[in-house]
Amino acid sequence: MENESLPRHRRPTGLRTFLFGAPYYPEHWSDAERADDAARMAAAGVNCVRMAEFAWDRMEPVEGEYDFSFFDEQVECLGGVGIRTILCTPTATPPRWLSFRYPEVLRVDAGGRRMEHGSRQHCCTNSPAFREQSWKITSAMAEHFAYSRHVIGWQTDNELNCHFSLCYCEACQRAFREWCRRRYDDDIGALNEAWGTAFWAQSYGSFDHIVLPYDRPARANPGHVLDHRRFVSDSTCEFQREQVEILRRAKAEWLITHNGLMPHIDYAVFARDLDFLGVDLYPAFTEEVHSIPYAADRARSAAGNVLVPELQAGPGGQVGYIHRTPPPGQMRLWAYQAVAHGADGILHFRWRTCRFGAEEYWCGVLDHDNKPRRRYQEFSREGNELRRIGTEILGTSVDVAAAVLAEYDQEQAHAAMPLGMPSPSEQARTAHHYLWRRKLPVGIVEASDSFDGLKLIVLPSFTLMDEALAWRLTGFVRAGGTLLMTAWTGTRDRFNRITDLTPPGLLAGLAGVTVEEYGRLDEAENAIELADGTSAQAHKWYEVLAASSAELLGRWRHGHYAWALAVTLNRLGAGRAIYVGTYLSEANAAALLDLALAEAGVEPILPGLPADVEAARRTSADKTLLFLLNHGDDPQTISRLPAGRDLITGKKISGQLVLDPKDVAIIA
Amino acid sequence: MENESLPRHRRPTGLRTFLFGAPYYPEHWSDAERADDAARMAAAGVNCVRMAEFAWDRMEPVEGEYDFSFFDEQVECLGGVGIRTILCTPTATPPRWLSFRYPEVLRVDAGGRRMEHGSRQHCCTNSPAFREQSWKITSAMAEHFAYSRHVIGWQTDNELNCHFSLCYCEACQRAFREWCRRRYDDDIGALNEAWGTAFWAQSYGSFDHIVLPYDRPARANPGHVLDHRRFVSDSTCEFQREQVEILRRAKAEWLITHNGLMPHIDYAVFARDLDFLGVDLYPAFTEEVHSIPYAADRARSAAGNVLVPELQAGPGGQVGYIHRTPPPGQMRLWAYQAVAHGADGILHFRWRTCRFGAEEYWCGVLDHDNKPRRRYQEFSREGNELRRIGTEILGTSVDVAAAVLAEYDQEQAHAAMPLGMPSPSEQARTAHHYLWRRKLPVGIVEASDSFDGLKLIVLPSFTLMDEALAWRLTGFVRAGGTLLMTAWTGTRDRFNRITDLTPPGLLAGLAGVTVEEYGRLDEAENAIELADGTSAQAHKWYEVLAASSAELLGRWRHGHYAWALAVTLNRLGAGRAIYVGTYLSEANAAALLDLALAEAGVEPILPGLPADVEAARRTSADKTLLFLLNHGDDPQTISRLPAGRDLITGKKISGQLVLDPKDVAIIA
Amino acid sequence: MENESLPRHRRPTGLRTFLFGAPYYPEHWSDAERADDAARMAAAGVNCVRMAEFAWDRMEPVEGEYDFSFFDEQVECLGGVGIRTILCTPTATPPRWLSFRYPEVLRVDAGGRRMEHGSRQHCCTNSPAFREQSWKITSAMAEHFAYSRHVIGWQTDNELNCHFSLCYCEACQRAFREWCRRRYDDDIGALNEAWGTAFWAQSYGSFDHIVLPYDRPARANPGHVLDHRRFVSDSTCEFQREQVEILRRAKAEWLITHNGLMPHIDYAVFARDLDFLGVDLYPAFTEEVHSIPYAADRARSAAGNVLVPELQAGPGGQVGYIHRTPPPGQMRLWAYQAVAHGADGILHFRWRTCRFGAEEYWCGVLDHDNKPRRRYQEFSREGNELRRIGTEILGTSVDVAAAVLAEYDQEQAHAAMPLGMPSPSEQARTAHHYLWRRKLPVGIVEASDSFDGLKLIVLPSFTLMDEALAWRLTGFVRAGGTLLMTAWTGTRDRFNRITDLTPPGLLAGLAGVTVEEYGRLDEAENAIELADGTSAQAHKWYEVLAASSAELLGRWRHGHYAWALAVTLNRLGAGRAIYVGTYLSEANAAALLDLALAEAGVEPILPGLPADVEAARRTSADKTLLFLLNHGDDPQTISRLPAGRDLITGKKISGQLVLDPKDVAIIA
Ligand SMILES: [Zn+2]
Ligand SMILES: [Zn+2]
Ligand SMILES: [Zn+2]
Structure with a gap:
């Protein structure tokens, strides 16, 4: 398959239909209340619902007695109007008979x-005991629904690890011992x-x-701690893998996904068992325009294009x-923003607000x-638009020239000894935010992914370093790339031990x-004087650098280390490596990242864009889609556009366009 | 009994003597230290002490071996100088042999x-096991003290639920299951x-x-959660009821009370087993002048006039x-404030400050x-005054024309899903505070109580609604009353499920x-424009109203819903219902409640009162007492007084009066 | 031994060599990494290392199988270049086989x-079970290392109680019962x-x-609570005493110390089993110049001069x-500051920063x-200086004329009922800080120590009082001393019960x-008007005083108690007692303590010193050492010096001296 040759973050989902719809919970409603649901969904352009992730008790009300008739009926009824179903393994909400009969399945927190x-x-x-129950219900569902032509795929479980990832039960204790035994080849x-x-004196x-x-x-x-966090991710992957294997055996053509992103999962590993990853988006938690780009790009770093199984519809x-109520137009704009950042399907959470339970105000x-x-x-507007234009979007993926690297282990290593300093992902977010504000083709890229096509790599304080990664980064620079690394880079080996090399160690x-x-x-004493006479605010940390071959980009201005090197640039082959002896922050990102941008030759997606307008580009071998999104409250005039056609309105575009508030254009 | 025809909040205690005294702990003192206590109490006007609530170990030092001689002696000694005793069941402080022998009686918190x-x-x-011990000690005390002519009544336990109301022990688990079985008629x-x-998938x-x-x-x-909170209240009531039944069987003429108000008790139910409710008042916790009116009125809502078994005497x-030390005159002013709000007896906590234990600085x-x-x-001054005037106060109860409704279930329903919004009781306090500052005859009234005599009802976001209550509120309005309701009213059924009706549902x-x-x-965007051109600050919430028959009182000024209805008035029969599409706050109470006061025709107790002077009125069929309290630090001239006599000074009053700082007048 | 006649806080350690070096962890390093450690240490002037406190698993890898060969080798290798070893009992870090085989040894916190x-x-x-293991490993080490001429002494355990002092395990429950039985002579x-x-009703x-x-x-x-805190200290002392007895039996000439100061240990008792106390100093936690003087003086109060087994070397x-990185010169200045305050030995923590474990950034x-x-x-500079001058320092101890009293029980009594008020030690720190800023010969003195040589005693709200202490304080005053006591003094007996006397009770x-x-x-109403017309800020508390024989020093200016006495002075014999009816604070210390200094005749160590220069004096029968330390960033000129010689530079001094930033002079 051709996609295999693409970097992982560039792979499309392979979906043939752009999915649109909602998670649907027929089990919460009476027959009367559900009566016209299918018709109203179809009228709104829905072609897909997600069902059953919280309905184990309905399907297996008594241990071993399965009854799928209710969901059979729902699947058929929706299928009748052309709506396909993604089913879920229901293991996020085990029925009461399970925990009553097997109380050892209950998680235990660090406090006991x-x-x-x-x-x-x-x-x-x-x-x-819980694995066995997961095996049984997954097998029973897979066997039963394999015969339904309307069930197109599965979501495993639901938001694994969202509430609870660090379990201290006896089973975890035993599993961790076995994990360690395997990892260290039985050599204590x-x-x-x-x-x-x-x-x-902690030896075992x-x-x-x-x-x-x-x-x-x-x-x-x-x-x-680091090995434990690896164990937690590995064992979560293993739990999912058991379900995936059952489903694949039952029907090979089923699409399988999961909805992240949650703590203590290395999604780059986790997603290998899936056809594509799902990412749940609730931007009203932060109300930041940057929320969806960052979350979607993080998800894409693991496996390329995504499904959005849950996109916020109202306040939660x-x-x-309680969130603020999204104003008119906001929900549709969120949807297109997700598409611009790699979504090949959008389900809005949820069809109808529940009248009971802990999410009764999740609107x-x-x-x-x-x-x-x-x-x-x-x-409805959004659904009918996507019904029309969806297939034109499929097959493309998001352009990335400036990448911020990410790696699960780096974040966990930091969390094990943070010293009150910013984590790799906090700096990644800061860097991504700035490059995105600059309207550049920015993305998050896994350190294990291909660097093909990248011009700039930001390495946000990756403390864990090995020869292989150091070699690949060096190759990237030699070949003409620009690398920017920040404080503490390369200080540790892969066991999270500090290296005996002077930092940045292997780099x-x-x-x-x-x-x-x-x-x-501290805040008062944090100025770096840059070579051009301007200054950058240091963030929480200073490093005094000694150059072997690097040249000066910035010096410390204060303290007993005043005039020492703070930021340097080293030319190697066709490229260059910038070392920043402090952390990235919202206050210094512009000054410091501009040092790299001055070298890297990353072109903006569209020059001269108004501040409120976001741009993103999805491309494939034969197609380029330019997304323009107006997040502001005023109409915006956009110039210097390539000639083309707006997919949504169908209008021809030449050079200029006025975009209404909260509106979007997709220029093909 | 004639009181039965009065609204519950208007019922006098039925006491024949105005009680004055203190909780007394003879078990903390040597014979020498207690020597002249009785004489000094008598000189101060004391006619009642409360004893023994923390002395179980003294009365039953070894399981089953009772020794009441010490308290017999105390009761007799005090009785000899005319001081009666209210005894307590001592179940708030079980002796060590009990928890040692029956460790299963120990409570367990939510964390285990x-x-x-x-x-x-x-x-x-x-x-x-604890119920059995409660039964035994209560029975033994009841049987023993039935023969003492100086024991006039009982307090059950002490401040039930003050430290701990949500227990997760095995007994509670079992009891909750049985409570559910009964509530749902054995139908799971x-x-x-x-x-x-x-x-x-939570089904059972x-x-x-x-x-x-x-x-x-x-x-x-x-x-x-709501059913669990009902269970906690019900089972607390049941615990008390077992004690009350024993006491009533032992001596029918005993008065039985309890000292609240504490969490997770529905006092409207709880007080049915009592002759009258007690309310402990420690105003130095908040230092607000409004503290006693609000607390006493809340207590009266359950059962009418109250005893104050504990009124703060010094800093605690x-x-x-540690509280601030009450300045001279403060303690007496607190006492009269409590009387003005329905107290038929005052005990100051405590006679003498303890020299050991956790309350050694509870002065x-x-x-x-x-x-x-x-x-x-x-x-002493206060005691001797009350000895003189107390009986003239008894038999009257507090006038209420403007009522804020209260209901245990409403508060618990809110607590189960607060969304960061004000609770019914928080809004009740706000409304009560404003109406009290306006010198109106304000009170708290239980939703189940009679609305007779009320002109204004404030319904503070009662989400739970049923046909019966909706019917009674409608009747109140039709008959000429003014009803003001706030955001979220009527959104739920009695099971705490959201209704399928558009809010305010049944209303x-x-x-x-x-x-x-x-x-x-958020704070910046919160203006409601009222019909007269002024504005009111919305509080945390907006609701966009669509009128079926209501008229405009206020509109939203900002946001995408600008110009939509925010506050409305609906005329029905002889009355009117005001709907406020936001929450009450200290900032908007005046503007919003004035809309209702303009309609309701509630007269101030006395017009033209200075801000620092509080007014309250107690009446009976043949008597009116006007209480005037100067909370300020300057003398205050009060005019437009009715002709009468000041009960305390005995002086005749005609038209005008100068009230010293911290002084009080009671005009009969 | 002559020292016995000195006040406890004035006793030298008795060391013959000024110890200099570092804690050393050879078990963390490979042979190659350790290769030149001994030589580099020797070159830096090291004559002593501390070893093995965290190496139990290395010495007893399997229960009962001892292997001391590794440490034998290290001791020999270091001894070969003249470096002596202080070994440690390794009981702070028990090996895993111990807790695995005897899980009952694990501590339990108050939450279970x-x-x-x-x-x-x-x-x-x-x-x-743990006591038995402690006995075995201590015995095995003692027996083994008794034959090494390079092992000069021991540190018991490591920072006992630093993480965890209040244990609620079954063994503690039983031990507390036995402690109570002994304390109360089996009389419940x-x-x-x-x-x-x-x-x-808490009786037992x-x-x-x-x-x-x-x-x-x-x-x-x-x-x-107070008895429990006494039990915790007593049982910690007993744990150490068992180790000390084994060590003393093995080799009488060994020096035995421990590194404090940590919670819930009464060091005045604890140190009786030691030759001298150690105090670990990490001033970068607070970055206050006063940090070392206060900590070292607190340690000296228990047992006189100290060893500093751990003095911060870099950021931790x-x-x-993470601490701020100490600037150039800071580490050496800290060392001399510790010496000025009674250190007879300095080990810098630690030789080389560890590459793994929880202290990998403890530099x-x-x-x-x-x-x-x-x-x-x-x-290296510091080590070589101290090698030269160390013996001239030994035998002297720190001059104290103004003392702040300290007592473990007072602090614990306060903690049992703090009422939100400052503790004795908080006030002690405030008073010590001010007297130190005034360049006076200040110290902390245990209430049980001799008052010989003192002119001023500050008694910081000692609530517990007995006849003996009252008698000794009275004697101090009668003999010409000045005593200043603060709010709440003398309100309790030694059982932590409030006395029946009017405060200050026995005083x-x-x-x-x-x-x-x-x-x-509260803050707005806190002025005391002093006799000279100036005012002092009261701190959190007012007391209204009635004079029997005292004279006015200050009056309350506000509140209903305005014009009442707030501060008084009572003359008795040749001295005087000042009572301060509030707490000491940084804001009022100058005004209130100056009242005492005006009477006490305490002379500054050197008059006219610049603010940034600290002075301290160590003396012996035949020697006076004047320490001058420049904490500022500018050179400072010091005048009015006594004639003498600077020990460090060897230069003659007459009258004046310029001290560089972060530099020190010791004038003999
Ligand atoms: Zn587990
Ligand atoms: Zn319970
Ligand atoms: Zn213990």
């Missing part, structure tokens, strides 16, 4: 509290060496003695909060009283500097 | 921590329907599978804090060194509006 | 959470009387029924924070990459006043 029935996600995905000495258990005489990391009474060992509220397309109001009108040759001193900075 | 001996209230009132399907367990196959609501790992179901301090009338200082002088006809959109507001 | 292997200090020093009535268990029928104080669900009894960082003399940089240069005669009223103050 056992979770309980009464909300969701209370069962441990490492519990053998190797584990002791890797974790540095010589510190505080046997894998059977290993404990989960408790931070109790004092802080745990960083090597221990729970015990402590759907329809209100509690089942009356269609402006959210339904907007949904010292590439950077052309070593770090000779470092320390915390 | 078992309470321990060493403070108080550590035993679970649902524990069968009815429970599943009521709670909406279709959400998140059996009452034996029901769990307490844990919020673990995610939020619990709101229907589940515990581990993290009483006498200091640690047993020397009488200004607190004793003030107590939509009465209000003459429906709510078509809603959302959170 | 059991500690776990994976950090340190997780085993309970009251556990019989005496315990009930002492704790005041008559309050809240048997010592077997006693519980640890849980604060659950409400606050615990203050008498119970852990999960939530040592050498960096992770093992390269010597400025910290090594500074260490009322000495103070010449009684406290007639008291209360919390």
Whole structure:
């Protein structure tokens, strides 16, 4: 398949139809209340619903007694008007008979509290008893629904790890021991060496003695913590993989996805078992315009284009909060923003707002009283547009020339010893935000992905470093790329031990500097003087650099290290490596990243765009789609446009366009 | 009995003597230290003490071996100088032998921590073993003291639920299952329907599978939570009822009370088993002048006039804090303020400050060194005044024309899903505060109480609504009353499920509006333009109203809903219903409640009063008492007085009066 | 021994060599990495290392199988270049086989959470199983190393109680019961009387029924809490004493120390088992110049001169924070500041920064990459200076004329019922800070120590008072001393019960006043008018004083108690007692303590010193050393010097001296 040759973040989903619809919960409604749902959905352009992820009790009301008739009926009824179903394994909400009969399945937190029935996600995905139940219900559903022509695919579970990822139950304790045994080839000495258990006399005489990391009474060992976080991700992947294998065996053509992104999952590994990844988007949590681009790009870094199984439709509220109500046009704009950033399908959460339960104020397309109001009108407009233009979008993927690297282990290593400093992902977000504001073709790229097509790589304080990655980064620079790395880069090996090399360790040759001193900075004393006489605010940290081959880009202005090197540039082959001896922040991103942009030759998607207008580009071998989104409250005039046609309006565009507030154009 | 025909909040206690005194702890003192207590009390006007609520270990030092001789002696000694005793069941502080022998009685919190001996209230009132011990000690005390002519009544336990109301012990788990079985007539399907367990697959196959609501790992179901809070109140009532039944059987003429108000008790139900309710008043916690009116009025809403078993005498301090020391005159002013709001008896906490234990800085009338200082002088003045005038006060109750409605279930329903919004009781306090500042005859009235005599009812976001209450409110309006309701009114049924009707649901006809959109507001965008051109600040929330029959009182000024209806008035019969599409706050109470006052015809108790002077009126069939209290630091001239006599000074009053700082007049 | 006649805080350590070096962890490094450690240490002037406190697993990898060969080798290798070793009992970090085989040794916190292997200090020093293991490893080490001429002494354990002092395990429960039984001579009535268990019916029928104080669900009894804190200190002392006895039996000439100061240890008792106390100094936690003087003086109060087993070398960082990097010169200045305040030895923590474990960013003399940089240069300068001048310092101790009293029980009594008010030690720090800023010979003195040589005693709200201490304080005043006491003094007996005397109780005669009223103050209303017309800010509290024999020093200016006495002075014999009816604060310390200084005749160490220059004086029978330390960033000229010689430079000094930034002079 041709996609295999693309970088992972550039792969389309392979969907033949642009999916549009909503998660649907027929089990929450009476026959009367559901009566005209199918018709109203079809009228709104819906071609797909997601069902059954919270309905285990309906399908297996008593252990071993399955009854799929209710969902059979729903699938048929919707199928009758052309709406396909994505079913879910229902393992996020196990029925009460399960936790009652097998109480050992209940998760336990770090404080020893056992979770309980009464909300969701209370069962441990490492519990053998729960694994067996997961196997049984998945097998029964797969076997049963394999015969339905309307079921096109599956979502595994639901938002794995969203409430609870660090379980301390007995099953997890045992599973972690076995994970360690496998990782260290049954050699306990190797584990002791890797974790540095010589510190505080923590050495283990046997894998059977290993404990989960408790931070109790004092802080745990960083090597221990990192391996535990790897174990949590690996075992979550394994839980899903068991379900995926059952589903694939039952019907090979089913599409399989999952809805992230949640803590303690390495999605680059996790997504290997899926056809494509799903990403749930609730931008009203932060109300930032940058929310969807960043989340969608993070998801794409794992597996390319995505499905959005849940995109916010109205305000969402729970015990402590309620979001602001999205104003008119906002919901549709969110949808197109997701598409611009790689979505090949959009389901708005949820069809109708529930009248009971913990999400009764998680507002759907329809209100509690089942009356269609402006959210339904907007949904309908969007659905009918996408029905028309969706296939023109499929097959393209998002252009990336400026990449911020990401890696699960880097984030976990940081979390094990943060020192109050920004994490790799916090800096990644800062860098992504600035490059996005500059209207550049920016993306998040996994360190293990191909760097083909990239001109700029930002390496946000990757402390873990190995020869292979150092080699690939060096190759990228030699070949003409620009690399910018920030404080603490390359200080550790892959076991999360600090290296015996002077930082940036394996990248010292590439950077052309070593770090000779470092320390915390307070806000008053944080200026770096750049070569052009301007200054950049340092963020929380200073590093005093000694150049082996690098040249000066910035110097420290204060403290006993005043005049020492703070930012340097090293030319190597056709490219250059910039070392920044502090952290990225919203305050310094422009000054510091501009140093790299001055070198990297990354072109904006469209020059001269107004601040409120976002641009993104999706391309394929034979097609270029230019997305323009007006996030502001005023009409915006956009010039210097390529000639083309607006997919949505069908109008011809030549040179200029006026975009209404909250409106979008897709120029093909 | 004639009182039965009065609204519940208007019923006098039925006491024949105005009670004055203090809680007294002879068990904390040596014979020498107690020597002249009785004489000094008598000199101060004391006619009543409360004793023994924390002395179980003294009366039953070994299980089953009772020794009441110490308290016999105290009761006799005090009785000898005319001081009567209210005894207490001592179940708030079980002796150590009890928790040692029956450790299953210890409460368990939501985090699984078992309470321990060493403070108080550590035993679970649902524990069968503890219930048995409660039965035994209550029976033994009742039988023994039935023969004492000086014991006039009882307080059950002490401040039930003050430290701990949500217990998760095994006994509570079992009791909750039985409570559910009874409530749903042994029909588990009815429970599943009521709670909406279709959400998140929470359905129960059996009452034996029901769990307490844990919020673990995610939020619990709101229907589940509301029923649990009802269970907690019901089972607390049941615990008390067992004691009350024993006491009534032992001696029918005993008066029985309890000292509230504490969490998770529906006092309207709880007080049915009592002769009258007690309310403990510690105004120095908030230092607000409004503290006593609000607390006393809340207590009166349950059962009419009250006893104050504990009224703060000096500063109170515990581990993290100490109150400010009340200045001269403050203690007496608090007492009269409580009387003005329905107290038929005042006990100042406590006679002498304890020299040990967790309340050693909870300062009483006498200091640690047993020397009488200004607190004793003030107590003495107050006691001797009340000895003189007390009987003239008894038999009257507090005038209420403007009522804020209250209901236990409304508050609990809100707490189950607050969305960061004000609760009914928070809005009730705000409304009560404003109406009180306006010197109106304001009160709190239970929704189940009679509305006779009321001209204005404020319904503070009662989300739970049923036909019966909707009918009674409609009747109130038709008959000429003014009703003001606020955001979210009528959105739920009695199971705490959201209704399928457009809000305000069952009250939509009465209000003459429906709510078509809603959302959170931030501070900058919160203006409602009123019909007279002035504006009111919205509070945290907007609702867009569509009028069926209501007329405009206010419009939204900002946002995409600008010019939509925000406040409306609907005329029905002789009255009118005002719907306010936001929450009440200190900032908007005046503007919004004035809309209702303009219609309701509620007269101030006395027009033209200075701001620092509070007015209240107690009346009976043949008597009117006008209370005037100067809370300020300057003398205040009060005019337009009715002719009469000041009960305290005995002076004749005609038209005008100068009230000293912290002084009070009661004009009969 | 002559020292016995000195006040405890004036006793030198008795060391013959000034110790200089570092804690050393050879077990963290490979042979190659350690290769030139001994030589580099020797070159830097090191004569002592501390080893093995975290290496139990290395010495006893399997239960009962000892292997000391590794440390034998290290001790020999270092000894070969003249570096002596202080070994440690390794009980702060028990090996995994121990907690695996004897899980009952694990500590349990107040919330019931059991500690776990994976950090340190997780085993309970009251556990019989752990005590036995402590006995075995200590015995084995003592026996083995008794034959090494290079091992000069021991540190017991490591920072006992630093992470965890209040254990609620079963062993602690039992041990506390036995402690109570012994304290109250098996008389449970005496315990009930002492704790005041008559309050809240808490009385115990048997010592077997006693519980640890849980604060659950409400606050615990203050008498119970104070006795528990005494128990925690006593049992920690007992744990150490068992180790000390083994070591003393093995080799009488060994020096034995421990590194404090940590919570819940009464070091005045604890240090009786030691030759001298150690105090770990990490001034970068607070970055206050006063940090070392206060900590070192607190340590000296227990046992005189100290060793500093750990003095910060670089920034220290852990999960939530990292210190600022000490600037050039700072590390050496800290060392001399410690010496000025009584250190007879300095070890800088640590030799080389670890590459793994929870302290991987606790930076040592050498960096992770093992390269010597400025910290090594500074260490080396300091080491070589001290090699030269160290013996001239030994035998002297720190001059104290103005003392702030300290007592473990006072602090614990306060913590049991703080009322939101400053603790004795908070006020002690405030008073010490001010007197130190005034360049006076200030110190902390234990209440049980001799008052010989003192002119001023500050008694910071000692609430617990007995006849003996009252008598000694009175004697101090009669003999010409000046005593200043603050709010709440003398309000309690030694059981932490409030006295029946009017405060200040047993000191009322000495103070010449009684406290007639008291209360919390808010910030706006806090002025005391002093006799000279100036004013002092009261701090959080007012007391209204009635003078029996005292004279006026200050009056209250506000409130209903305006014009009442606030500060008084009572002359008695040749001295005077000042009573301050509020708490000391940074804002009022100058005004209030100056009242005492005006009377006390305490001379500054050197008059006219610049603000940035600190002075301290160490003396012996035949020697006076004047320490001058420039904490500022500018050179400072110091005048009025006594004639002498600067020990460090060897230069003669007469009258004047210019001190460089961060530099020190020691004038002999
Ligand atoms: Zn688990
Ligand atoms: Zn319970
Ligand atoms: Zn313990």
